Amino acid sequence: TKKLPKQPDLAFCYGTLPKVSRSFAIVIQQLPEGLRDAFCVFYLVLRALDTVEDDMSIPIDKKVPLLHAFHNLSQQRGWTTKAGVAEYADLMAGYPAVIQVYLQLDQQYCKVIDDVCRRMGAGMADFITDDVITVDDYDLYCHYVAGLVGVGSSQLFAASGLESEQYAAADELSNHMGLFLQKTNIIRDYLEDIMEEPAPRMFWPREIWGKYVSSLDDLRHPQNEAAALHCLNHMICDALRHAPHSLEYMVGLRNYQIFRFCAIPQVMAIATLALCYNNPAVFRGKVKMRRGQTAKYMMETDSMQTLLEAFMDFGTMLCKKAKSHRIAMAKDPTRETVVERLG
Numbered sequence: 001t002k003k004l005p006k007q008p009d010l011a012f013c014y015g016t017l018p019k020v021s022r023s024f025a026i027v028i029q030q031l032p033e034g035l036r037d038a039f040c041v042f043y044l045v046l047r048a049l050d051t052v053e054d055d056m057s058i059p060i061d062k063k064v065p066l067l068h069a070f071h072n073l074s075q076q077r078g079w080t081t082k083a084g085v086a087e088y089a090d091l092m093a094g095y096p097a098v099i100q101v102y103l104q105l106d107q108q109y110c111k112v113i114d115d116v117c118r119r120m121g122a123g124m125a126d127f128i129t130d131d132v133i134t135v136d137d138y139d140l141y142c143h144y145v146a147g148l149v150g151v152g153s154s155q156l157f158a159a160s161g162l163e164s165e166q167y168a169a170a171d172e173l174s175n176h177m178g179l180f181l182q183k184t185n186i187i188r189d190y191l192e193d194i195m196e197e198p199a200p201r202m203f204w205p206r207e208i209w210g211k212y213v214s215s216l217d218d219l220r221h222p223q224n225e226a227a228a229l230h231c232l233n234h235m236i237c238d239a240l241r242h243a244p245h246s247l248e249y250m251v252g253l254r255n256y257q258i259f260r261f262c263a264i265p266q267v268m269a270i271a272t273l274a275l276c277y278n279n280p281a282v283f284r285g286k287v288k289m290r291r292g293q294t295a296k297y298m299m300e301t302d303s304m305q306t307l308l309e310a311f312m313d314f315g316t317m318l319c320k321k322a323k324s325h326r327i328a329m330a331k332d333p334t335r336e337t338v339v340e341r342l343g
């Protein structure tokens with residue numbers, strides 16, 4: 001691993017990153033210097049905001065104003081708040097160091113990070129009380145927590161001068177990039193999320209799961225396996241809506257390091273969806289790609305060509321699974337299946 005920077009605040013940031021992210025800490029090393037510090041701060045500030053949102057010990061009447069104020073508080077030297085556990089509590093304890101580095105960033109980078117945190121905090125506050133019912137609610141929630149990260153990332157790429165100005169206004173395509181990753185995580189983490197103590201926060205839209213079971217919890221009971229798999233495949237078809245737009249976003253990138261920075265998480269996401277499709281393990285345990293496989297994707301995703309090949313390979317795998325699944329389904333004509341949409 002790379003040696004840590006001499007400047008103590010920067011050392012804290014780069015020392016904390018591998019503790020709160022696995023693949024991201026590695027992929028960020030590929031970015032050019034100026035952009036790398038901006039993304040290191042961006043990631044940690046977002047993780048801190050996420051830690052506040054996720055901390056069920058913070059009462060709602062305190063959490064809502066805190067989420068709204070977070071972007072301002074993150075620019076007040078020395079500020080922090082008690083939130084999160086383990087490495088996330090450590091992040092919050094050392095948050096003044098993140099603020100120091102944040103305030104030393106190029107002004108145009110600060111502006112982007114502030115704007116994303118302001119909008120994300122406000123969106124998170126809205127969803128503290130509202131549940132995710134419709135697919136539109138689902139897309140809106142994912143827009144706040146992940147789509148905006150794409151919008152901000154594109155603005156940082158444009159501001160660095162390494163990508164064209166068109167990325168400063170590529171909100172639609174940037175949003176798809178974030179939704180593809182976030183929806184994959186929401187699908188993959190079903191069991192981990194629903195077993196969360198004290199109260200699980202689930203984002204699967206009732207508009208989808210309500211077609212298959214009467215409660216989200218039913219999906220994990222073996223007697224509902226057939227319905228659970230239909231529901232899972234429906235959720236995966238919904239996430240795959242974003243994949244073509246992600247490809248369209250990435251085909252326009254010019255800088256090799258930025259391309260890899262964007263492409264590696266996208267390849268991991270479609271690989272995860274292919275692994276999860278029609279897979280009962282999603283409701284039994286943690287579905288995680290083998291570390292060797294992720295390393296392989298990190299190494300091999302080095303051009304649009306290999307990215308497209310990876311997307312096509314996983315797309316083909318998904319269609320094969322759906323076809324064999326459809327044959328099995330054909331014996332059950334009673335249920336309108338969603339695999340037709342994949343075909």
Ligand SMILES: CC(C)(C)CN1C(=O)[C@@H](CC(=O)N[C@@H](CC(=O)O)C(=O)O)O[C@H](c2cccc3ccccc23)c2cc(Cl)ccc21
Pocket residue numbers: 020021022023024025039042043046145146149150151153174177178181182185261262265
């Ligand atoms: C919610 C999320 C999907 C946006 C989180 N998110 C990502 O998922 C990370 C990857 C990551 O953190 N992976 C986890 C693995 C895991 O969660 O299982 C890891 O531990 O390494 O990538 C994204 C990310 C990277 C590059 C380009 C992006 C464009 C649009 C949106 C997001 C983009 C990310 C970039 C930034 Cl600046 C901040 C957060 C993220």
